[in-house]
Amino acid sequence: MILPTSPDVCLHFGCIGRSGHYANHPDGERANPNPWGKWMSGMDGKLHSEDHDRWLTHWFEASDGSKMTFIAKKDNSVDSRPGSWCGFLMPEHRELEYALKIAQGAWPQLLVWK
Secondary structure: OOOOOOOOOOEEEEOOOOOOOEEEOOOOOEOOOOOOHHHHHHHOOOOOOOOOOOOEEEEEEOOOOOEEEEEEEEOOOOOOOOOOEEEEEEEOOOOHHHHHHHHHHHOOOOHHHO
16 A cells, blocks of 8 residues: 655545546656555545535554544535545644645645635
8 A cells, every 4th residue: 555654745536637536646646556445445425524615534544554644525626426525645643724734735736725
């Protein structure tokens, strides 16, 4: 499983420029293999609130024992289909406000912030 290891690294899961949810690094490279693997395929579309303005925070431990934070929000800025959302994965357990700052700093171009 390839996970972000630097405190400044934040992977994005969602649509960038077109429909289709993928895991991406801030430099635009697709995370391959998908670092979420089977965990994300089982949770896709279930980790966000139906409220477009509400972020949800999920804390978990990766298979190697490292602590991770995943934040997610309903997002139809690119993909208008029901259940479209975006999320951000980063190392360590972080409170929502700090996690949002990391995600915005790594991904300022995303429409989810507009």
